[in-house]
């Protein structure tokens with residue numbers, strides 16, 4: 001891939017630099033605008049919060065912020081473009097839809113897979129709505145413990161669109177389940193495994209699962225650092241160290257899944273309980289976009305992780321994933337799964 005779409009134009013993949021592969025500016029669950037009891041959305045304040053966070057990241061050397069917000073989760077690419085311009089950090093946005101539990105769309109439930117594929121291709125090649133902003137990759141999302149029929153249709157559409165355009169696929173998983181099924185479904189549509197990043201693979205402490213993802217040739221996302229409510233960071237650090245010890249440093253990508261500019265409406269917990277952004281922040285005090293730099297890398301270095309390893313996970317791996325090259329020494333692991 002020669003050029004890569006960001007929300008402010010295209011860049012060369014080799015110019016991405018230090019990349020956080022899974023962070024968010026805004027999140028809003030479907031129906032957020034119907035919640036009149038939610039705090040009002042003040043756009044200018046949210047922009048300035050987003051700019052402040054990305055400026056902090058830039059001080060840590062971050063030059064690219066990947067925001068895999070699906071279409072149905074409050075995606076606002078003009079908001080992303082404004083924050084990117086004001087902060088000087090590249091932002092890459094996605095096309096694609098969220099899980100059945102948290103994103104179910106009446107329209108996408110009705111549309112056949114061919115038309116959803118065409119929608120994704122249009123957003124990747126022509127642009128999103130009338131903004132002229134093009135998505136840089138496809139997001140697919142599945143729940144647990146199994147992929148529903150609705151989600152399967154969207155994964156197939158996402159795989160077909162990515163294969164047609166030649167862009168990568170970034171996934172959402174729940175409880176670190178179904179990543180292998182995602183890889184199988186996507187590769188059946190013609191996506192090479194090294195163009196797949198299986199997100200939230202740190203949703204459960206399962207080293208064998210993560211090794212299996214890497215053995216299929218996919219990237220493994222340890223992308224929820226700071227989200228202690230899901231998994232303790234000690235286990236994440238330990239999991240990354242074990243991957244490095246076992247020779248998988250070129251398969252690991254790091255991020256937080258943090259929400260930098262705010263929530264649209266109120267967060268909803270697993271489709272059952274409406275909560276507040278403040279309650280989530282109080283339960284996860286380390287869940288910020290700079291947590292890796294301020295607290296996690298020092299702990300990793302104490303465990304023997306080198307600066308070269310960190311650079312591999314923050315720069316080389318995301319760059320190679322977006323470029324579409326195969327990792328050195330991994331050429332036996334990028335085959336398509338029959």
Ligand SMILES: [Zn+2]
Pocket residue numbers: 022023024068257
């Ligand atoms: Zn996310």
